[in-house]
Amino acid sequence: MPISAEIQRIVLLIAIGVVGYLMVRAWDADYGRAGREQPARGAPAVDTAASAEQPPAEEQPAHSDIPSVDDVPSADVPSGQEAVASAEPVADQQRLLRVTTPLMELWIDRLGGDVVGLELRDHLETLADEGEEGVPVRLLDRNRAHIYVAQSGLRGEDGRDKRGSRPLYIASTDHYTLAAPDETLEVVLRHKVPNSGEGRADLELVKRFGFAADQYLVTVHHDVVNRTEAPFRAELFAQLKRDGSRPESGTFMGPRPYVGAAFTTPESRYEKVDFEDLDDWKRTQVQGGWAAILQHYFLSAWIGDSEEVNAYYGRRLSDGNYAVGYIAPEFVVPPGGTGTVGAGLYVGPKVQKRLDAAAPNLSLAVDYGILWWLSVPLFLVLDAIHSVVNNWGVAIVLLTICVKILLYPLASAGFRSMAKMKLLAPQMKRLQERHAGDRQKLTQEMMALYRKEGANPFGGCLPLVLQMPVFLALYWVLYESVELRHAPFVLWIEDLTSHDPWYVLPLLYGASFYASQLLNPPPPDPLQAKIIRLMPIFFTVLFFFFPAGLVLYWLVNQLLSLAQQWYITRSIARASKAKAVKT
Numbered sequence: 001m002p003i004s005a006e007i008q009r010i011v012l013l014i015a016i017g018v019v020g021y022l023m024v025r026a027w028d029a030d031y032g033r034a035g036r037e038q039p040a041r042g043a044p045a046v047d048t049a050a051s052a053e054q055p056p057a058e059e060q061p062a063h064s065d066i067p068s069v070d071d072v073p074s075a076d077v078p079s080g081q082e083a084v085a086s087a088e089p090v091a092d093q094q095r096l097l098r099v100t101t102p103l104m105e106l107w108i109d110r111l112g113g114d115v116v117g118l119e120l121r122d123h124l125e126t127l128a129d130e131g132e133e134g135v136p137v138r139l140l141d142r143n144r145a146h147i148y149v150a151q152s153g154l155r156g157e158d159g160r161d162k163r164g165s166r167p168l169y170i171a172s173t174d175h176y177t178l179a180a181p182d183e184t185l186e187v188v189l190r191h192k193v194p195n196s197g198e199g200r201a202d203l204e205l206v207k208r209f210g211f212a213a214d215q216y217l218v219t220v221h222h223d224v225v226n227r228t229e230a231p232f233r234a235e236l237f238a239q240l241k242r243d244g245s246r247p248e249s250g251t252f253m254g255p256r257p258y259v260g261a262a263f264t265t266p267e268s269r270y271e272k273v274d275f276e277d278l279d280d281w282k283r284t285q286v287q288g289g290w291a292a293i294l295q296h297y298f299l300s301a302w303i304g305d306s307e308e309v310n311a312y313y314g315r316r317l318s319d320g321n322y323a324v325g326y327i328a329p330e331f332v333v334p335p336g337g338t339g340t341v342g343a344g345l346y347v348g349p350k351v352q353k354r355l356d357a358a359a360p361n362l363s364l365a366v367d368y369g370i371l372w373w374l375s376v377p378l379f380l381v382l383d384a385i386h387s388v389v390n391n392w393g394v395a396i397v398l399l400t401i402c403v404k405i406l407l408y409p410l411a412s413a414g415f416r417s418m419a420k421m422k423l424l425a426p427q428m429k430r431l432q433e434r435h436a437g438d439r440q441k442l443t444q445e446m447m448a449l450y451r452k453e454g455a456n457p458f459g460g461c462l463p464l465v466l467q468m469p470v471f472l473a474l475y476w477v478l479y480e481s482v483e484l485r486h487a488p489f490v491l492w493i494e495d496l497t498s499h500d501p502w503y504v505l506p507l508l509y510g511a512s513f514y515a516s517q518l519l520n521p522p523p524p525d526p527l528q529a530k531i532i533r534l535m536p537i538f539f540t541v542l543f544f545f546f547p548a549g550l551v552l553y554w555l556v557n558q559l560l561s562l563a564q565q566w567y568i569t570r571s572i573a574r575a576s577k578a579k580a581v582k583t
Contacts, residue, residue: 043096044107044117044142065151066161067237067313067327097171099187101178102213103348105136112166113189113207115150115218116142118347120298127486127494139298139347146245147321148293150300150345152207152220152238156330159234160191160205167191169207178213185211202227216348217303217358223340224333232333236341238302239325240293241317244275247295257296261314261324262365264289270364275322278314285311290359291324294367297482302326303344303359349482352379366480374473379481386483392496393489396549400556403470408564467557471550478549489552496549503544505551510540512558519562519569 096116099106107117117140124134140148153161160167169189178185186208193203203226210219226232246259261273265284272294273281291312292301302325304310310326317323333339346358355363368375381402385395435442478484478497488494492502500506513536543551 043098044109044140065239065241065317065323066153066155066163066166067239067315067323067325094174096174097187097189098175099178099185099209099211100176101185101211102181103216106140106218108187108189108209110169110171110189112151112153112161113169114152115140115345115347120216120348123298123349123482124486137298139300146243148240148242148300150238150240150302150347151325152222152236152302152343152345154205154222154224154234154341155237155327156235157233160193161237167205169205178211181213183213187211203232216346216354218345218347219342220345221340221342223338225338226333226335229335231335232339233330235330236328236343237325238304238328238343238345239323240291240300240302241321241323242275242293243321258367259295260293261322262292262294262299263312263314263324264359264361264364265312269361270367272367273314275316278322278324279316281314283311283313285309286326288360289326290362291326292362292365293324294365297480297485298349299365300345300347301359301362301365303346303362304328305342349485350480351482368473368476368480371469371473371476374469375477375480378470378473379477382477383483391489392484392487393493393549393552396496396553397556399474400553401560404557404560407467471554474553475547475550478547484549487549489548493548493552496552497547499545500548500551505548505555506540506543506546509543509551509555509558510536512555512562513539516558516562516565519565 095110097108097110099108103121105117105119105121106115108114109116117138119136119138121136123137125137127134140150142149153159153166155161169191171187171189176185176187189207189209191205191207193205203224206223206225208219208221208223210221220238222236224232224234246257258272260275261278263271263273263284263286265271265286267284286304287309288304288306289310289312290301290303291314292299304312304326305328308328310328312324312326314322314324328341328343331339331341344358346355346362348354350366352363352366355365378399382392382395382399385398386392389395389398431442431445435445484497486494487496489496492504493500517532517536543554
């Protein structure tokens with residue numbers, strides 16, 4: 001039997017689409033990574049431009065990491081600063097301290113006590129092949145190609161973190177390890193200010209990092225031991241410094257993940273600010289609060305003391321990098337006394353339970369968009385199901401069944417309408433033939449027929465319309481929830497947030513979509529009929545690019561809808577035949 005020209009065109013379009021898709025994927029694999037941030041390995045580089053001795057004020061460099069008085073709305077701190085001498089000479093390679101916990105590998109620069117490198121040991125850049133060791137996600141780093149560090153210190157009248165100068169701390173060892181799951185670790189850095197002969201002898205600064213084996217939240221405390229004869233006045237600053245590069249994430253067809261700053265403010269619990277807009281962002285004071293830098297699945301955030309009103313800021317540095325953070329109120333340590341100020345540093349995945357525990361409103365960084373009100377309960381139900389079945393793919397299937405049960409009455413109404421429309425198809429065809437030259441009369445007769453038989457020509461759209469908000473909400477749940485990242489389902493599907501590598505799910509969906517069309521009445525318009533016949537092909541190709549978890553949801557939903565539609569169509573057809581027999 002010869003193949004019709006229409007079928008030939010459809011097959012040709014499918015072939016062209018598949019070839020084009022494979023070509024674009026090959027291009028993305030070969031060239032699409034160019035310019036994207038690539039993960040680095042090993043210890044971060046040492047910032048050789050940083051100094052432990054401050055040059056005279058007139059020779060200070062034009063740029064600095066340390067926020068000045070003019071950078072934030074902090075009022076009465078004088079800008080004149082005295083020089084800070086180095087605690088001891090040190091070679092560059094001896095400056096880095098390494099901290100290993102079950103969740104992270106972290107590097108601290110003894111010059112300033114900044115966190116200049118951090119790897120997440122339980123999150124890999126890409127899935128590793130069997131027998132190979134995966135490459136952990138490098139979130140913080142400092143090298144020639146990329147800078148992303150967490151800084152904190154004491155600035156102000158007596159603070160030792162100044163423009164062009166940072167205190168050099170000493171530590172008891174260069175490698176700390178926390179192995180036991182129920183223990184904690186404290187890394188203590190000390191800096192003693194030499195006797196200046198001006199009443200400033202015996203001033204000691206202690207910077208303490210607190211780690212828990214099962215936490216991404218690191219506590220950072222600054223202790224001041226003031227054995228001098230004058231009060232010590234300073235302010236804690238904490239900031240994240242980053243360049244504007246974008247980490248590799250998602251696919252070329254997916255949405256562009258947000259990479260930028262975020263704050264919680266009195267006006268908005270969660271406010272995103274692009275790097276380019278930081279200088280124009282209105283700096284604000286917040287009780288407690290946090291300042292964060294976001295990227296796909298991960299974030300870093302400085303969390304202020306909930307008992308203090310902190311001044312939050314964002315700025316573009318003169319070297320082209322960006323800084324977001326806060327400055328705490330001034331604190332005073334009397335002569336012979338001690339004082340402590342602290343902050344929290346969260347560096348890790350956007351796990352909602354962990355973010356909720358770290359700071360109020362920080363979990364809003366898991367951004368579900370305008371359908372958050374639907375995405376949040378969907379994720380909670382999905383997470384509850386996963387806690388029982390321990391497989392995210394199975395949880396998606398069960399969630400789909402739950403959603404289908406909730407929407408069953410409304411979907412049934414739409415399917416009944418389509419079944420009635422299919423029974424009316426012969427009468428519709430006779431009307432079209434009778435009123436072929438009078439479109440207005442044809443419309444009137446068709447509407448009269450619809451009213452008589454209780455059919456709704458638009459009722460068939462109802463099931464699809466009802467599913468679209470759930471579809472979009474679940475898309476953002478799969479796209480934003482790091483809990484599903486690299487989560488396997490069965491057999492060939494090893495990552496539900498990536499596309500199906502063998503395209504089995506999209507093809508099955510296309511087949512089920514086509515089967516459902518066979519149960520629908522054909523449209524009266526020939527052009528519309530051709531377009532509808534192409535819909536399964538269109539959605540099949542589109543789902544080649546979608547996360548496997550989302551296609552799994554849509555496939556299960558389509559199969560359930562197909563069964564429901566078949567049952568309703570068959571029931572109405574039987575009722576119609578029984579009615580015809582009686583009459």
